[in-house]
Amino acid sequence: MSRIPSLRIGGLSRRxxxxxxxxxxxxxxxxxxxxxxxxAAVKSSERPPVIWLHFMECTGCTESLLRSSHPPLxxxxxxxxxxxxHETLMAGAGAQAEEALKAAxxxxxxxxxxxxxxxxxxxxxxxxxxxxxxxxxEIMREVGEKAGAVIAIGTCASxxxxxxxxxxxxxxxxxxxxxxxxxINIPGCPPNPYNFLSTVLYILTFGHPPELDELSRPKFxxxxxxxxHCERRPHFDEGRFVESFGDPAHQKGYCxxxxxxxxxxxxxxxxxxxxxxxxxxxxxxxxxxxxxTEPNFWDRMSPFYEHLPKIxxxxxxxxxAEAEKVGKVAVGAAAAVVAAHAAAGVIxxxxxxxxxxxxxxx
Amino acid sequence: MTKKGKEILYRRVFVWSWxxxxxxxxxxxxxAVLLLTGIYIHYPPITTKWAEFKPQYLMATxxxxxxxxxxxxxxxxxxxxxxLFFGNRYERFTDFLPINRRNLRSLWQSLxxxxxxxxxxxxxxxxxxxxxxxxxxxxxxxxxMSLTGLYMLYPDVSxxxxxxxxxxxxxxxxxxxxxxxxxxxxxxxxxxxxIAIWNDFKAxxxxxxxxxxxxxxxxxxxxxx
Ligand code: HEM
Ligand code: HEM
Ligand code: SF4
Ligand code: SF4
Numbered sequence: 001m002s003r004i005p006s007l008r009i010g011g012l013s014r015r016x017x018x019x020x021x022x023x024x025x026x027x028x029x030x031x032x033x034x035x036x037x038x039x040a041a042v043k044s045s046e047r048p049p050v051i052w053l054h055f056m057e058c059t060g061c062t063e064s065l066l067r068s069s070h071p072p073l074x075x076x077x078x079x080x081x082x083x084x085x086h087e088t089l090m091a092g093a094g095a096q097a098e099e100a101l102k103a104a105x106x107x108x109x110x111x112x113x114x115x116x117x118x119x120x121x122x123x124x125x126x127x128x129x130x131x132x133x134x135x136x137x138e139i140m141r142e143v144g145e146k147a148g149a150v151i152a153i154g155t156c157a158s159x160x161x162x163x164x165x166x167x168x169x170x171x172x173x174x175x176x177x178x179x180x181x182x183x184i185n186i187p188g189c190p191p192n193p194y195n196f197l198s199t200v201l202y203i204l205t206f207g208h209p210p211e212l213d214e215l216s217r218p219k220f221x222x223x224x225x226x227x228x229h230c231e232r233r234p235h236f237d238e239g240r241f242v243e244s245f246g247d248p249a250h251q252k253g254y255c256x257x258x259x260x261x262x263x264x265x266x267x268x269x270x271x272x273x274x275x276x277x278x279x280x281x282x283x284x285x286x287x288x289x290x291x292x293t294e295p296n297f298w299d300r301m302s303p304f305y306e307h308l309p310k311i312x313x314x315x316x317x318x319x320x321a322e323a324e325k326v327g328k329v330a331v332g333a334a335a336a337v338v339a340a341h342a343a344a345g346v347i348x349x350x351x352x353x354x355x356x357x358x359x360x361x362x
Numbered sequence: 363m364t365k366k367g368k369e370i371l372y373r374r375v376f377v378w379s380w381x382x383x384x385x386x387x388x389x390x391x392x393x394a395v396l397l398l399t400g401i402y403i404h405y406p407p408i409t410t411k412w413a414e415f416k417p418q419y420l421m422a423t424x425x426x427x428x429x430x431x432x433x434x435x436x437x438x439x440x441x442x443x444x445x446l447f448f449g450n451r452y453e454r455f456t457d458f459l460p461i462n463r464r465n466l467r468s469l470w471q472s473l474x475x476x477x478x479x480x481x482x483x484x485x486x487x488x489x490x491x492x493x494x495x496x497x498x499x500x501x502x503x504x505x506x507m508s509l510t511g512l513y514m515l516y517p518d519v520s521x522x523x524x525x526x527x528x529x530x531x532x533x534x535x536x537x538x539x540x541x542x543x544x545x546x547x548x549x550x551x552x553x554x555x556x557i558a559i560w561n562d563f564k565a566x567x568x569x570x571x572x573x574x575x576x577x578x579x580x581x582x583x584x585x586x587x
Binding site: 213214215223225236237238239240241243249254257258262264265266267291294295296300301307308309311326327328330331334335338341342344345348 | 404405406408409410412413414417418419420421422476478514517518523524526527531532533534535537538541542544545548549552553556560
C-alpha cells in the first residue's frame with residue numbers, strides 16, 4: 001500500500017525493516033528465501049483492522065511490545081496493522097472511545113483481528129471487570145463473535161494468568177473459555193513481541209493461521225522445549241548444578257535445575273529468539289525459567305525456586321499436608337509396620353509355643 | 363495343618379505361565395532401575411565437584427538408563443494387561459479381584475491371617491484376593507507412570523501431546539503426578555518383599571521359588587474352592 005513508502009517504511013530504515021522481517025521469518029521457522037515474500041506481504045497487503053481489548057491484566061504485554069529499547073519493532077507492528085481501538089494507545093476516552101469501538105465493529109465486521117490482553121472474569125456474571133458499564137464477558141463475546149480472527153496475547157488472555165491463580169476470587173479464565181471459536185494463544189508473561197509479530201505476518205503472508213499445538217499456541221514459537229535449546233544443557237547432562245544463587249557453580253554458569261528451573265516442562269522459543277534485541281534471556285542471565293508460557297503457571301510452576309509445585313491435600317482436621325510429604329510418611333510407616341508386624345509374629349509364636357504345651361490340640 | 367511328627371503329602375501345582383514369570387522379573391528389575399535413576403533425576407546430589415574433575419555425563423547416562431528401563435517396564439505392563447484377560451485361570455482379573463462371593467470371603471480371610479487373628483492358611487492356587495487387589499492397583503499406577511513418562515519424554519508426538527493435555531493439562535502436572543506415584547512403588551516394594559518372605563515362613567507353598575518355576579505346593583488333601 002502506498003502508506004508504506006518503498007524506502008522508509010513507517011519511519012523505519014529499509015535496513016531495520018529487512019532485519020525485523022528476517023528475524024520474524026526465522027522465528028516462523030521459514031527459510032531465508034521467504035524473507036522477500038514476507039516483506040512483500042507486509043508492503044502489499046491491506047492493513048488488517050485490529051481491535052485490541054484490555055481486561056484483567058497489568059498492560060505488561062503492551063508495554064513490552066512498545067519497549068522503547070527497540071522502537072523499530074513496535075513501529076513496524078503499529079504500521080502493519082490498523083489499530084482501530086486500543087485503550088492504552090488511543091487518544092479518545094470515555095463515551096468517545098465507546099463510540100469508536102461501536103463504529104469499528106460495524107465497519108469491519110467479520111474482517112478485523114481481535115487481539116485480547118488480559119483474563120476475563122466469569123464469576124457472578126462477570127461483574128468484577130467492567131468497562132463503560134458492560135462486563136468484560138459481554139464485550140468479549142460481542143467483539144469475539146464478529147471478528148475474522150482472535151489472538152490472545154499473554155498468559156492472562158491465553159490461560160487466565162495471575163488473577164486465575166488460586167483461589168481465583170473473580171473466576172478469571174482465558175479467552176478460549178468464553179467464546180466458541182478458535183483462538184490463537186500467544187502466552188508468556190510477557191510474550192516475546194516477535195511471537196506476536198510473526199503470527200500476524202504469517203497470517204498476512206499465507207492468508208491462514210500458523211499450525212497450532214494442543215494448547216492453540218503457534219508451533220513455530222512454542223513447539224520447542226526451553227530445556228532442549230538451552231546453553232546450560234551440557235552442565236545438566238554432566239550433573240553440574242547450581243545449589244544456591246551466587247555460589248561458585250552459579251558464577252560458572254552451571255545448570256539451574258536444582259534452583260527450580262522449569263525449562264524441562266516449558267515450551268517457548270526464549271532461548272533462541274531472546275529478548276530486547278540484546279541477546280538476553282532469563283536463563284542466560286542466571287535466573288531459572290519460571291514456565292510463564294504454560295497453563296496455570298502461577299499455581300503449578302511456583303514455588304519458582306523449587307522443582308515441583310506444592311499442592312495441598314486435605315489430611316484430617318483441616319490440616320493441610322504437603323502431598324509430597326505424605327509419600328515420605330507413607331513409606332516410613334510401611335517400614336515401621338513391616339517391622340512391627342514381624343515382631344508381632346515372633347511374639348505370637350513364642351506365646352503360642354508356651355500355651356501350646358498346655359492345650360496341645362487346636 | 364502341619365504338625366510336628368505327622369507327615370503331610372504335598373502335590374505340585376502349576377500356576378504361573380512362563381509369560382507371567384517373564385513379566386514378573388522384567389517388571390521387578392525395571393522397577394528397581396526406574397526407582398534408583400528416578401530418585402537421582404528428581405534430586406541429583408551434589409556431584410558438581412566430581413563432574414568438574416572428570417566428565418562423565420552422569421545425568422545424561424542415568425536418564426538414558428531410566429528411559430531404557432521404561433521401555434522394558436512398558437512392555438512388561440502390556441504383557442500383564444493381556445494376561446489379565448487372556449492368561450490362564452489364575453492370571454485373569456476374575457480370579458483375584460473382590461468381585462464375587464468366593465473372592466470376598468478370601469479377602470476377609472487374608473485380612474484375618476495377616477492380623478494374626480487366625481492360623482488357618484488359605485490354600486489358594488492363585489493370588490489371595492488381598493494381594494490381587496493390590497497388584498491390580500499397582501498395574502493402574504504403572505499405566506499412569508507410563509503415560510506421564512511418555513508425555514514428559516515425547517511431548518512433540520501428536521497423539522502423546524493430545525493425550526497429555528487431555529489427561530494432565532501440562533507437562534509440569536504430569537511430572538508432579540509421576541513424582542507422587544513413585545512413592546507407591548517404593549511402598550509396594552517394601553511391603554511386597556516382606557510379605558513374600560513372611561509367607562514363605564508361614565506356609566510351605568514355596569511361593570518364592572514359584573515366582574521362578576511357576577509351580578506351588580499344596581497339601582494333597584486340600585481342594586481349592
Ligand atoms: C526379589 C524380589 C521379589 C520376589 C522374591 C518376589 C516374589 C513374588 C511372588 C512370590 C509373587 C506371587 C505372590 C502371590 O501369589 O500373590 C509375586 C507377585 C508379584 N510381584 Fe514380586 N517379587 C519380587 C520383587 C518384585 C518387585 C521389585 C516388584 C515390582 C515393583 C514385584 C511385583 C510383583 C507383582 C506386580 C506381582 C503380581 C504378579 C501378577 O499376577 O502379575 N515383585 N512376586
Ligand atoms: C515404576 C516406574 C517409574 C518410576 C518409579 C519412575 C520414577 C521417576 C522419578 C522419581 C522421576 C523424577 C521426577 C521429577 O521429580 O522430576 C522420573 C522422571 C522421569 N521419568 Fe520416570 N519413573 C517410572 C516410569 C517411567 C516410565 C515408564 C517412563 C517413560 C516412558 C518414564 C519417564 C520419565 C521421564 C521422561 C522423566 C523426566 C526426566 C527428566 O525430567 O529429565 N518414567 N521418573
Ligand atoms: S538451566 Fe534450566 S533449561 Fe537450562 S539445562 Fe538447566 S534445567 Fe534445562
Ligand atoms: S525463559 Fe521461561 S519464564 Fe522466562 S520468558 Fe521464557 S518461558 Fe517465560
